[in-house]
Amino acid sequence: MTDATHLRPDSLVVAAGRPPRVPGAPVNPPVVLSSTYVGVDTPGPDDLLYARYDTETWRPLEDAIGALEGSHRRALAFASGMAAISATLAVVPQGGTLVLPRHSYNVTLVAARAHAEQRGLRLVEVDIADTDAVLAALADAGQTPVLWLESPTNPMLEIADIPALVAAAHERGGLVVADNTFATPLAQRPLALGADVVVHSVTKYLAGHSDVVLGAVVADDERLWTTIKTQRDVHGGIPGPWESWLALRGLRTLALRVQRSQASALELARRLEGHEHVLEVRHPGLPSHPQHERARDQMSGFGSILTLRPHGGPAAAAAVAANVRLWVPGTSLGGVESLIERRRRLPAEPATVPEDLLRLSVGIEDVEDLAADLLAALEAAARATA
Ligand SMILES: Cc1ncc(COP(=O)(O)O)c(C=O)c1O
Known part of the structure; x- marks a missing residue:
């Protein structure tokens, strides 16, 4: 591979993982x-040796993601974000404590609960934005706890005080894992903030075109990296060569896509806040976000997701999703196309997520078209539910 590790992130996404020149x-x-x-x-x-262990088609993608997250070691590619997360959950020692956000991605919660039951783990689900509550959970966690971070959380967009929580977990000999899917390494670098492991649903922004399912784990420490690789070796949650290649092709435009979608997300959040049909808008870039300052301190961008609660309750939210024409009603995020979803339509979504909450993943379309489509859908929903 060509060495691109000295480059800035926007160049790295283009230059990393190329064949020798x-x-x-x-x-x-x-x-x-x-x-x-x-x-x-x-x-x-x-x-x-054998393509369940390592392949030359994974390596360029793994080199690029590892370098983007600031690791000296290449990432480990997995069949999906959940395969990456499940392999990483195996680092929690038998009988140990796992502290994680109550608003983690809902399938992460399902996986963590299954691990807890099968392996006798103590699971503590916390409000990750409430630093005192997380510190108390860590103080109570015994030796070598594992702290799982999602920041921003999916879908509540809560921001954790990553440096403070990392310091507390490390004081107790613990490990910190950060799911960096929402922020992307362009907006947040958890390893630089002290985390030990980063996981990604590459399916989302890194691949970026809603045409591939893939995951990745980044760990700088050799022992941790090897432990997680062994999980991949034995459980076989490996990506196919086509998917790896497609993900790397998508990654080449990550910087441009994220720049555009982040700018549009903030613009839309500003326009929607205070709109007559809107009860609440949440986006880490809005000064009204409860952890706006924290996001400013530890992120270099605010992400491309916002949440919206229309007046009129869950029926109005469902009607907004049903009435968009440009936005795509559907789950997932991070693609070039804008997606909108009422999260509680999913049975696994935590009951503390409001029934009327719409999660919006802003893509790269013209922001004026996105705004017009959304405002028309809000108007139609207000008429339908009046
Ligand atoms: C934050 C987060 N982590 C992990 C996952 C799981 O990734 P995948 O769908 O690639 O298995 C998702 C999927 O939506 C997610 O939003």
Whole structure:
């Protein structure tokens, strides 16, 4: 691979994970379709053996994501964000304590509860924005707790005080894992803020086109990296070569996409706040967000997600999602297309998420078209539910 690690993030997304620059070489890495490799009796640490362990199609993507998160080690690619998260949950020691946001991504909560039941873990679900409450949970957690962070949380957009919480977890010999899917490494770098492991649903912003499901884990520490890789080796939650290649192709435009969608999200949040049909808008970039200052301190962008609660309750929220024409009603986020979803339509969503809350993932369309479409849908919803 070419060495791109000295570059700034916006250049890294373009330059990392390219083949060596020699005459006649392709500028893009090839897709290699092979389940096994010609072997030698005593393989070296970098030799490829078998495609469940390591492949040359994963490596460029893993190099790029590892470098973007500021790790000296390449990332580990997984079949999905959930495969990455499940492998990482295995670092919680048997009988240990896992402290995690009560508004984590709902399937992360399901996975954490299953681990807790099967492996005798103590699970403490906290309001991650309430630093005192999290510090109290850590103080009560015994030795080597694992603190799981999502910041912003999905979908409540709560912001954790990452440096303070990391310091408290480390004081107790604990580990900190951060799901950086919402922020992306362009807006937040959890390793630089002290976290030990970063997980991603690459499906979202990193791949960016809603055409691939893939996950990644970044860990700088060799022992942790190896533990998580062993989980991948034995459970086999590996991505296919096409998906890895597509994710890297998508990553090339991450900086442009995020720049555009973040600017549009903030603009839309500003316009919607105080609108006659809107009860509440939440976005970390709005001064009215309860942790706006904290987001300013630890993030270099506010993300491209906002939440919206229309007047008229859940029926009005459902009507907004049903009446958009440009926005796509559907789950997921981080694609080039803008998506809107009433989160409580999903049975697994925590009951503390309001029934009328719409999560909006802002894409890269013209912000005027996005605003016009949304305002027309709000108008139609208000008429329908009057
Ligand atoms: C914050 C977050 N983490 C993890 C996941 C899971 O990722 P995947 O769908 O790629 O398994 C999601 C999916 O929505 C998510 O929003």
